[in-house]
Amino acid sequence: MKKYFYTDGYTNFGPFTLEELKYKNITPETNVWYEGMGDWRKASEVPELAALFSSNIASPPNPPNPFQATGQSPFNQSADPQNKAYDPFLNTVPKTWLVESILVTILCCLPFGIAGIINAAKVESRFYAGDLQGAQRASDEAKKWTKIGFIVSIVMTVLYVLLMILGVVGSIFNYGN
């Protein structure tokens, strides 16, 4: 099935099926593109999209919520970890791990936190360029770095506390002698 993208001249949205595109409020003037098409074209110039505008007139003035229309909550992508492969209905940004990366940066390990933040930026930029798999890869990468940061901070703290206890116990014994 053809996958369509549309753009507001600044950010690209998609890919969508024809059915999903109906709910995206595009106008005849909106630039659209699908794979195989040379350059962006006005929606009104694409025959199968021209039909959208005639049906739009009949639709109620308040278009339905796009997320209700697809039956998907935008953030439940992680609900089904098996289905990480491309799924046109899950056109939602993967988790960026930005918050976790900031926490890792401030509370523990700068390099891992920075790696997380850079990958968070990649998730966003790739997603809005239409590269869903790339965005998911960056999301997994960001998750990996925040996880490493989290584990390293716990291990370091436990080691430190253990050494402190050993040191304290050792010094008590030395004092006794």
Added chain:
Amino acid sequence: MDLYLIMVIKKYYLWSIGIILLFILILTYKFFNPIQYDIFPKCPFYVITGYKCPGCGSQRAIHYLLNFDLQNAWRQNFLLIIAIPYIITGLIFEYQKSPTPKMLKWRKILFGYKAIVMVFIIVIGFWIVRNL
């Protein structure tokens, strides 16, 4: 023991341990100032290079925050102080199961690509400025 009770304990015991540890941590950070006691881990970056990292001072800042001393907390690490409201907002957005279109718009403004680039610049900028 009642089988049901055992199941409940099994299900939540990791959470219980986590909450107890968190509680101990909070008490430790509230009543012991990391400046005065050696029990707190040192920043390896600072120990090795002598330069502060963006996270240096956060343990002291947490100590002052837990004692409602915002001024001293700010002085120790203001990045942590400005990050706290941002992080809380981010967590709310992240765990919102069915956000409204308005929330999605704000999510994009506050946590989209441009926002992430800003966060990156602030962290690196703070790192440089605090070592001048």
